Amino acid sequence: xxxxxxxxxxxHALGIxxxxxxxxxxxxxxxxxxxxxxxxxxxxxxxxxxxxxFHSPLMTKETTINNCPAxxxxxxxxxxTKLALTNLWPEKYGQGARPDLVVSGMNAGANCGINVLYSGxxxxxxxxxxxxxxxxxxxLHLDRELKTDRPNPDFDFAARTARRVLxxxxxxxxxxxxxxxxxxxxxxxRLTEDAPIKVCPxxxxxxxxxxxxxxxxxxxxxxxxxxxxxxxxGADAGTDVxxxxxxxxxxxxxxxxxxxxxxxxxxxxxxx
Numbered sequence: 001x002x003x004x005x006x007x008x009x010x011x012h013a014l015g016i017x018x019x020x021x022x023x024x025x026x027x028x029x030x031x032x033x034x035x036x037x038x039x040x041x042x043x044x045x046x047x048x049x050x051x052x053x054f055h056s057p058l059m060t061k062e063t064t065i066n067n068c069p070a071x072x073x074x075x076x077x078x079x080x081t082k083l084a085l086t087n088l089w090p091e092k093y094g095q096g097a098r099p100d101l102v103v104s105g106m107n108a109g110a111n112c113g114i115n116v117l118y119s120g121x122x123x124x125x126x127x128x129x130x131x132x133x134x135x136x137x138x139x140l141h142l143d144r145e146l147k148t149d150r151p152n153p154d155f156d157f158a159a160r161t162a163r164r165v166l167x168x169x170x171x172x173x174x175x176x177x178x179x180x181x182x183x184x185x186x187x188x189x190r191l192t193e194d195a196p197i198k199v200c201p202x203x204x205x206x207x208x209x210x211x212x213x214x215x216x217x218x219x220x221x222x223x224x225x226x227x228x229x230x231x232x233x234g235a236d237a238g239t240d241v242x243x244x245x246x247x248x249x250x251x252x253x254x255x256x257x258x259x260x261x262x263x264x265x266x267x268x269x270x271x272x
Contacts (some may be wrong), residue, residue: 001032001034001035001100001101001174002035002037002093002097002099002100002101002102002241003023003033003034003035003036003037003083003099003100003101003102003103003236003247004037004038004039004080004081004084004089004099004101004102004103004104004133005020005023005037005038005039005040005102005104006038006040006077006080006084006104007040007041007046007104007105007106007107007121007124008041008044008045008046008048008076008077008103008104008107008119008120008121008123008124008258009041009044009046009107009121010040010041010042010043010045010072010192011038011040011041011042011063011065011072012065013044013071013108013226013228014076014108014155015042015105015106015107015108015155015158015159015234016038016065016106016157017053017065017066017138017155018106018109018159019105019106019138019159019163020038020065020066021156022160022162022163023070023103023111023160023163023166024036024066026160026163028160028163029099029163029164029167033163033166033167033170034100034101034115035091036068037069037070037082037084037092037099038065038068038069038070038071038190039070039073039080039081039084039088039089040065040070040071040072040073040074040077040080041070041072041073041074041075041077041080041120042061042072042073042074042075043153043252044072045075045076045077045120045168046107046108046109046120047118047119047120048077048120048123049117049118049119049120049123050078050123050126050127051076051078051123052075052076052078052079052082053075053076053079054092055123055235056085058073058074058075058079058177059074059182060072060073060074060083060088060228061074061190064219068266070130071084071088073186075118075122076122076123077120077121077127078120078123078124078126078127079173080124080132081102081104081124081125082127082131083129084178085098085099085128085131085133086250088108092196092245095143096107098132098133099133100133100134100174101133101134101135101136101170101174101175101226102124102125102128102136102222103135103137103138103166104121104122104124104133104135104137104138105121105126105137105138105139105140105156105162106127106138106140106185107119107121107137107138107139107140107141107158108140108142108153109138109141109142109149109156109166109229110139110140110141110184110229110244111182111184112139112141112182112184112202112203112230112250113203113204113205113207113230113231113232113235113239113240113241114200114202114203114204114205114206114231114245115207115241116182116202116252116254117123117234119137119139120140121138122135122137122180122182123251124137125137125180125182125205125216125254126180126254126256127136127179129177129179129180129256130138130178132176132178132233134175134176134177134178134179134180134182134255135175135180136169136175136180136181136182136183137180137182137183138151138162138166138167138183138185139169139182139183139184139185140155140184140185140187140188141152141184141185141186141187141230141245142184142187142207143187143189143190143235143245146187146188146189146190147189148166148189150188151188152188152189152208152233153186153187153188154188155182155224157188157191158185158188159193159206160193161249162185165185165249165251166183167184167234168197169251173194178268179253180253180254180255180256181252181253181254182202182252182253182254183203183249183250183251183252184240184250184252185249186244186245186246186247186248188265190247191247192247194223195247195248195249196248196249197229197248197249197250197251197253198243198248198249198250199250199251199252199253200238200239200243200250200251200252201239201240201252202239202254203232203234203235203239203240203241203242203253204238204239205232205233205235205236205256206233207227207229207231207233208227208232208233209225209228209232210225210226210227210231211223211224211225212224212226230245230270234249240252251253
């Protein structure tokens with residue numbers, strides 16, 4: 001299997017390095033999941049959602065990840081997927097070649113609930129699905145207040161867990177060409193070796209936004225987002241947010257078709 005690996009935290013982030021290690025083969029997972037080629041942002045692009053670059057060039061830099069060839073792109077996560085599938089992958093593997101799977105992550109921070117709409121990690125996966133390549137986003141919940149005997153966050157332990165989940169999900173075959181799965185790994189302070197996996201829907205309650213008001217040295221008023229990113233006005237039982245906070249690995253199938261089909265007839269009647 002050939003895998004395109006990307007993320008939104010940047011090519012040199014600890015999460016993508018740890019996930020790369022366990023995808024290509026490690027002490028815990030000696031058999032590689034496949035051959036991995038990494039194309040990821042040059043700099044941190046968290047919460048850039050599905051933005052793409054039109055009015056400036058996408059500069060690239062040949063580099064390495066864990067001593068393996070990689071390409072850093074001075075752009076956004078969706079740019080990385082677009083450029084990789086259109087130019088960089090065929091350049092490396094031959095005209096018309098495509099990866100079997102795109103893996104995006106491992107993100108430093110959960111992408112559960114409506115955070116999937118803001119997430120660059122998820123956007124990189126969705127872009128692959130747009131283009132007909134199945135994709136899986138992997139995110140790690142960060143909770144630095146948890147007491148733990150291991151490093152917090154422990155990216156290696158989380159990536160090892162992610163590989164276990166990927167092995168289980170892919171044992172029966174790849175997702176469909178336009179399919180997206182979003183995996184969220186619990187914070188390593190509550191993550192166990194045998195943490196259960198649950199397929200569940202995303203929580204759809206809005207976040208509780210919080211902004212600190214400040215004054216610049218020149219006297220200008222400004223605001224700084226200060227919410228945790230996981231405070232919601234509600235969290236329905238059985239959705240990804242409460243399950244993740246309970247130490248369960250969540251898997252959520254996503255779709256990029258935002259059509260509200262249940263309301264199609266209602267609005268059609270208005271214009272007839």
